[in-house]
Amino acid sequence: MKGMEMGSALLERRDAVVRLLSERSGAIVVSGLGSATYDVAAAGDNDRNFYLWGAMGGAAMIGLGIALAQPDVPVIVVTGDGEMLMGLGGFATISQKNPANLTVVVLDNELYGETGEQHSHTSKGADLGAVAAACGIRDVRTVRSFDELAVLAARSGSVGEATTVAVVKIDPGETPRVLPSRDGALIKTKVRASLGLDSM
Amino acid sequence: MSDHDISPSLAPEETWQDQVLNVLKDHGVSLISYVPDAGHAAAIRGAIADPDIEAVSLTTEEEGIAVNAGAWLGGRRAALLMQSSGVGNCINMLSLIQICRFPFLTIVTMRGEWNEFNPWQVPMGASTPAAFELMGVRVLRADSADDVAPTIASAANLAFLASIPCAVLISQRVIGSKVWTK
Numbered sequence: 458m459k460g461m462e463m464g465s466a467l468l469e470r471r472d473a474v475v476r477l478l479s480e481r482s483g484a485i486v487v488s489g490l491g492s493a494t495y496d497v498a499a500a501g502d503n504d505r506n507f508y509l510w511g512a513m514g515g516a517a518m519i520g521l522g523i524a525l526a527q528p529d530v531p532v533i534v535v536t537g538d539g540e541m542l543m544g545l546g547g548f549a550t551i552s553q554k555n556p557a558n559l560t561v562v563v564l565d566n567e568l569y570g571e572t573g574e575q576h577s578h579t580s581k582g583a584d585l586g587a588v589a590a591a592c593g594i595r596d597v598r599t600v601r602s603f604d605e606l607a608v609l610a611a612r613s614g615s616v617g618e619a620t621t622v623a624v625v626k627i628d629p630g631e632t633p634r635v636l637p638s639r640d641g642a643l644i645k646t647k648v649r650a651s652l653g654l655d656s657m
Numbered sequence: 658m659s660d661h662d663i664s665p666s667l668a669p670e671e672t673w674q675d676q677v678l679n680v681l682k683d684h685g686v687s688l689i690s691y692v693p694d695a696g697h698a699a700a701i702r703g704a705i706a707d708p709d710i711e712a713v714s715l716t717t718e719e720e721g722i723a724v725n726a727g728a729w730l731g732g733r734r735a736a737l738l739m740q741s742s743g744v745g746n747c748i749n750m751l752s753l754i755q756i757c758r759f760p761f762l763t764i765v766t767m768r769g770e771w772n773e774f775n776p777w778q779v780p781m782g783a784s785t786p787a788a789f790e791l792m793g794v795r796v797l798r799a800d801s802a803d804d805v806a807p808t809i810a811s812a813a814n815l816a817f818l819a820s821i822p823c824a825v826l827i828s829q830r831v832i833g834s835k836v837w838t839k
Contacts, residue, residue: 509753511749511753514750515720518720519727521713522735523731525711527731527732546716546717549716550715641757649730
């Protein structure tokens with residue numbers, strides 16, 4: 458792990474996402490645009506992956522909609538700190554419904570990696586987990602180790618008792634891009650088909 | 658009422674406000690996302706009270722675009738209730754609808770176009786149809802109380818049967834002016 462080699466406690470993002478999704482079974486995964494989408498693709502393509510290449514700020518809200526429509530199916534949103542910062546109000550919207558099958562995982566490298574590694578607000582003290590908790594999310598976790606990640610993987614791959622928000626502190630190092638399909642209509646149709654639903 | 662029937666009769670005791678939720682339900686909508694709005698107050702109240710409806714209160718309109726898209730990914734038909742002042746907030750999120758070809762239905766109460774007291778409502782109200790059209794959303798308009806239910810029904814068919822994103826604008830003349838004296 459790169460983070461370990463650098464003498465830092467931070468998790469390497471690809472290792473972290475592979476571990477996170479290793480117990481997904483039938484879960485639907487929504488990935489936020491940029492690195493989170495590449496990480497989810499790198500962990501293995503899946504008909505139940507809904508990759509975003511835009512709609513910044515919307516990943517957690519799409520996850521909420523799926524979770525409400527399919528209460529027995531675990532839904533995992535994997536996004537970055539910058540994408541989540543653009544939709545902070547979403548924590549308040551989610552906490553009103555608090556679906557037990559929803560886990561929002563924020564990969565927090567404190568950077569806007571896709572646009573030239575500008576520092577994000579989390580590098581200056583904004584605490585996304587604290588925001589989620591203050592919005593009424595009861596299960597908020599900060600994940601810094603593989604042991605904590607293993608617990609999160611088990612929780613996110615199942616239907617729990619309430620929505621979980623997890624901030625996973627990751628190494629800011631760059632990783633090669635792994636590009637899944639950019640055809641939004643296709644990936645939408647694949648997710649629907651995996652649930653036995655028509656394309657339209 | 659069938660999916661295709663767009664001519665519901667207006668019962669004498671039923672107002673257009675009461676009809677909004679009923680028409681949406683008749684077309685299979687089971688999730689209503691909304692921001693607070695006086696014009697939609699009856700539909701919002703009804704949605705919250707209805708055990709068959711998932712009512713989702715939003716902090717900003719663009720959340721509703723994403724929630725409703727997610728709901729449809731999971732097999733539920735959804736509609737978004739908002740006011741014209743919130744349409745501009747939705748612009749970039751409407752990319753999701755266009756690129757993924759999601760069905761999309763929103764019912765918009767208009768401000769800033771008829772007997773308006775508050776000038777701050779005018780710029781977005783005046784730009785509402787163009788803003789939707791710029792992002793590929795077809796605009797249908799209800800200019801009288803009798804028009805509201807059939808226009809929503811028609812838009813619901815376009816959205817859910819033909820997968821054409823639709824916005825129904827309910828004219829401020831139908832809604833009536835906000836009363837500013839207490």
